[in-house]
Amino acid sequence: MRSSHPRSAAVAALVATALASGLLAGTADAAEGAVSADPVRIHDIQGTTRISPFNGKAVADVQGIVTGVRTFGSRGFWIQDPDADDNPATSEGIFVFTSSVPTVAVGDAVKVSGTVGEYVPGGAASGNQSVTQIAKPTVTVVSKDNALPEATVINEYSVPAEYAPAGDPAAGGSINGLTLDPSRYALDYYESLEGMNVRIGNSRVVGATDPYAEMWVTVKGWENTVKRGGTLYGSYESQNTGRLQIQQLTPLAQQPFPVANVGDRLTGTTEGPLDFNQFGGYTLVARTLGTVKAGTLAPEKTKAQSPGELAVATYNVENLDPTDPQEKFDNLAKAVVQNLASPDIVALEEIQDDNGAKNDGTVSAEETIKKFTAAIAAAGGPAYQWRSISPENNKDGGEPGGNIRQVFLFNPARVSFTDRAAGDALTATGVEKENGKAALTHSPGRIDPANPAWTDSRKPLAGEFVFRGRTVFVIANHFSSKGGDEGLTSQHQPPVRKSEEKRLLQAQAVNTFVKQILAADKNADVLALGDINDFEFSNTAKALEDGGALFSAIKSLPKAERYTYVYQGNTQVLDQILVSPAIKNYAYDSVHINAEFSVQNSDHDPQVLRFRP
Structure with a gap:
């Protein structure tokens, strides 16, 4: 059903080409984009909707602590402002797309200058939401070995029960322009954490480890539970708000991804930046990955037919x-x-x-x-x-x-x-x-x-x-x-x-x-x-x-x-x-x-x- 790892090397190459040619949203006029006169914070860039108010503009000296570094696939790193504002709709984290292997390390305090853009995994025709990012960056390391911003805990109490707002008919059903309401809608809640350092605790596996080193868990253990451990999709209104895709930041050659079946448990702490990708949407890219505790799931056997059946x-x-x-x-x-x-x-x-x-x-x-x-x-x-x-x-x-x-x-x-x-x-x-x-x-x-x-x-x-x-x-x-x-x-x-x-x-x-x-x-x-x-x-x-x-x-x-x-x-x-x-x-x-x-x-x-x- 799938052909490549999310944000694979091939996709990254396409992104690089698109950036060079100005095909990604917000990059076409990057050279002419005016640098903001006032200091710009990450929450200013993220704004209160899914599209950055700085989309297509150059920004300078955006400060943050590096919370994750990705050296493969879509190469880059995440930064987070430890001094959050008081608006829960604005994310304090953002992805910095470098295209080459980043030279920063987790814990570095950095200043980033570059162009804000909205990258759509899978392309505009996919209908996917976009990822707000800074591209073509110039990075200055201010200090090293800083404490990371405290991770936001995602659990059954923090994720709303309602999945998403209805799209704006005037915008073709899109929710991109709607003000985020993270206390009411699950998708708005996850979007308000885009790029931020997040954490989950013990969670049930609801999607087995696949060939692309991914698994799915739910932070809502009671949500539409299936006896064998899954989460039932029983109607178009049963999207299951507690689902999250889990990947890891560490290359597989250095650390194999754990093998898990539905019904197993991912125990301990899983922590890292919250990303959005083409093949699953919101994804916790684990800097620290919990341990899989195997369940007892076994393949079923049906009853044999009787002579008259x-x-x-x-x-x-x-x-x-x-x-x-x-x-x-x-x-x-x-x-x-x-x-x-x-x-x-x-x-x-x-x-x-x-x-x-x-x-x-x-x-x-x-x-x-x-x-x-x-x-x-x-x-x-x-x-x-x-x-x-x-x-x-x-x-x-x-x-x-x-x-x-x-x-x-x-x-x-x-x-x-x-x-x-x-x-x-x-x-x-x-x-x-x-x-x-x-x-x-x-x-x-x-x-x-x-x-x-x-x-x-x-x-x-x-x-x-x-x-x-x-x-x-x-x-x-x-x-x-x-x-x-x-x-x-x-x-x-x-x-x-x-x-x-x-x-x-x-x-x-x-x-x-x-x-x-x-x-x-x-x-x-x-x-x-x-x-x-x-x-x-x-x-x-x-x-x-x-x-x-x-x-x-x-x-x-x-x-x-x-x-x-x-x-x-x-x-x-x-x-x-x-x-x-x-x-x-x-x-x-x-x-x-x-x-x-x-x-x-x-x-x-x-x-x-x-x-x-």
Whole structure:
């Protein structure tokens, strides 16, 4: 889902280029900017809104104590004025962007002259808030080994319960121009501390350590708590105000970042400057990092289906292709056998073609599926057979050259597949009546592949199965990603979720197809499942359920158990299994084996539904 470390070396290079060319806000007229005649304090620069009143202006001899030095990525240092004003809306800290390795040290008292600007991590199109900073600095060290300004404690009492103010309609929904109200809104509170030395105490980990040396914690241990340790994102109004991203200032070569799973605890004191970055918003960049106390979280195992039950699962296996290590195949296979109890039907998402991301026109995934099913058999699972349709080259989105697609695995000892004039990438399957019952015109077949809703996205794969003499229709989906949506910490409140528009059209197309099946046979057993890339409370889910054609079965679980994915410390739903009205009695299980753990075989948790057709 991510491609680089926040403010990585590559990003830093772009920033340097932008600074040189005047592309960053407030830098274009830096050479002509007038130096303030009066001494300027950091809180003057930060001001009472998110945009500095000195944006684009040169400032001289801004004083502060160095509280953190970053020698990698976006190089620079933070300074803080130890003599705070009496306005809680104005931050006393600021980042000084040097582009090269800073020559100052923590504890130095410095005077900084340079140009004030507003750096937007990810660029203006990202919708992210900006970081007020001083660039092109001239730095004078006045003294060394000074005591640091006392850290501001962030805890459950200091962070407001309300997440953000509504954006100004006259400013396109932006909150940038609004006066900060740190006693009322969490985002305003964090913004009022931007660049300052802050501290948290014992906190629960709600987002496992990722490959970029980051974790997420919550300072509100009671906020939307999930039994296994996470923090539930159960509605658009449940942003979870206590979440903070944690990084460290020390390079990884000198100090490895601790490995933590959801439910572990970050104990002791974690202290350092409060930053804002592209991939998580407000981030405590730890100068002093607490100790991880491991919890007892273990991967789950679902209950095996009884002889009369059909078990149907969905699993996003995250860009699986033959060039992946055998260990990934083996671990995914063991999960299917041991954790999912060898479902009768498995809908897989993100099966890549036979040479993965090599962009040479290959579209077949025969070798990928053979390697995976062989690994399942070696792990003690059934000899799964499969059905799929290869996409047109580079027409279904995902990693260029990878040609991801959905694939049906099925256990022929338990269920049979009804082959009907197998479709191809461009041929739509339809619904007809056969002996008074619904039947697909193509099985496997794609649903409405020419519909613009599926442009550069995976087309749904429909298949007809028979279990104990009963026909079951399964539709495997992988809807368009959330890429391009603004984050929860966006300058626009509520954030702009542009990607929903396409998923809404996709959901409507699938819903229409299911209604065609039900028009032919109102008692048909239909399951639409897969990586829906949207929440169970979203308009996407509502469109899938329209008219009662389907119901998202994850909503049969207690609310605190409805999740398949963890993103930025929010435990949430992306994967769903939806059922037609005839499927009344079923058992649903979101099998938590990946999303909560630092070591993952996929970033999604698989889902299993068991029922008697």
